[in-house]
Amino acid sequence: MPHYEPWSDERARAVIDEFAHLEGPLMPMLHAVQETFGHVPDAVVPMLAEKLNVSRAEVHGVVTFYHDFRHEPAGRHVLKLCRAEACQAAGGDALAEHAEHRLGCKLGETTADGRVTVEPIYCLGLCATAPSAMLDGKIVARLNERRLDALIAEAQS
């Protein structure tokens, strides 16, 4: 399970400063913020804007453009199911339905107890051993109902 730090102004500035020497540093900064705090909090937007000498609207525009950046923290575990064509061809639809049924929430949502966020992902590049999934960064291929159940049990533990 990933561990995130509680929000701190000082820590956020330190994380951002680490990438200030790069050309085009905003994306690496945003990734680092999310890796540190588990999401991209609103409070970081003006900090980035000031650091990079751009408007807050521009930073907000970037944060909201990319699917990876979370506005809210995710559940304790994140289960991503590949929903792209190769996984669909190999039975991914039925597995996605099965996961939604087992977790009691739709793709893109978090279970009521806050334990598991289940999301679609568009291609892990494991298309010859489809369907595939990713649980908190761990990749799993040749997914079937039994393996998916094991992943869900791991996520719910």
Next chain:
Amino acid sequence: MSTNSGTIRIYVPKDACAIACGADEVAEAIAAAALAARQPVEIVRNGSRGMLWLEPMIEVVTDEGRIAYGPVEAGDVDGLFAAGFLTGGDHALRIGKPEEHPFLAKQTRLTFARCGIIDPASYEDYRAHGGYRGLERALTLGPAGIIEEVKTSGLRGRGGAGFPTAIKWKTVADAKGDQKYIVCNADEGDSGTFADRMIMEGDPFELIEGMTIAGIAVGATKGYVYTRSEYPHAIWAMEKAVEVARANGMLGANIAGSPYSFDMEVRMGAGAYVCGEETALLDSLEGKRGTVRAKPPLPAHKGLFQKPTVINNVLSLTAVPHILADGGQFYADFGMGRSRGTMPIQIAGNVKFGGLFETAFGITLGELVNDIGGGTATGKPVKAAQVGGPLGAYVPTWQFDLPFDYEAFAAKDALIGHGGIVVFDESSDLAKMARFAMEFCSVESCGKCTPCRIGSTRGVELMDKIIAGDRVTANLATLTDLCQTMKLGSLCALGGFTPYPVLSALNHFPEDFGAPPRVVLEAAE
């Protein structure tokens, strides 16, 4: 080779596909079993050979060469030890020499020659297997000579557009700029493609060498590899290799003691498919929304930070070291028509023997799907294959004589794209896939142009009506019209090519859309 101390070398891939199938657990089990047996072993984490249905495929070095076993699960390891696999002993999972396996023996491996054979983190291994021969020759040829060699090879952009690489390089070489860049498009978002991922994980120095040669050719001193957050293993492998190359004087100032300098960084996207479009990628690298730019100006003139930029796909850049090492003509001698050299083709989806198959252009789709891929994994008849990712056409079985060639595919309203083939069996519903194509476009559209942003949303609505059986004939006419607008009016390939999967599905499988079947339509004509 078994060393004198009696240490046996075992290869266990750390390709993401192998890991996802349990390779890490297999490596641990081997280490534990060897310790228990008091047998010293050296476990090398190589890339994948590309026979992905056999992953994790482990190899043991014996007196007769490398002997492979697969697919191995951690639970198989004790049995393998009992069967004497350390000396190539017989076992139900024994494959024999990998290079003699028909799937590999039938290939022409130039770009993937080393992939799965070497330790991807080892500079010495790369050198020992012909690495940096291309760069050495490039240094003797100089910029103009390099571009001439690439021109002779006939190399065309492997990202999908098929634009001649040498022309792009010449344009950047001739452009004036205090700073020029080499950008590698490793944003391999197409479903059914994994060649970029595999080569970055299995032979990352080849990409570094290719980018360095490109840098020397055009006068660029800085390079970026832009890859996907969905590819953490590829990012680790690339970053490690960059570090090792730098430590060996192959990146940085005065590469290999030459007057040329070149360094590079690996950057990660954030889950936006459209960033695989080159100008959106450049904006993303600059720290902006991944919005498509209008062309001109071309990236070759005003690319990254408005500086002259070569932006090439991973497979274009990794073809370069080979072209320089053995000469452009050697490469050009493979292929057909204007499609020269080899293409690493990826066979995926519902297929029995999925994997990476590098071969000269000209092989037919049927050979790839049926003979090499072995048909569907489910055993049901093949219905269609989508070639070229989410923007590629669905090719029906009656067009499987189509040769893998840019022009031949274009003539059938299809595209090779990045060389990915996704196989579907007869249970698939292509109306649903057409709806998915529109939905994917609507989710991933950068929003800059109307045909893509609004058209895809309208496309989803139309497909919902068609699937529900609501005024099918009228709605199909509107869908066809909408596809024309998207095709002709979109700024980039996302909106412009989404009609390919939609219209190919409709034209070949109208019965899935509630229209009369194709045979009936043809008889009526």
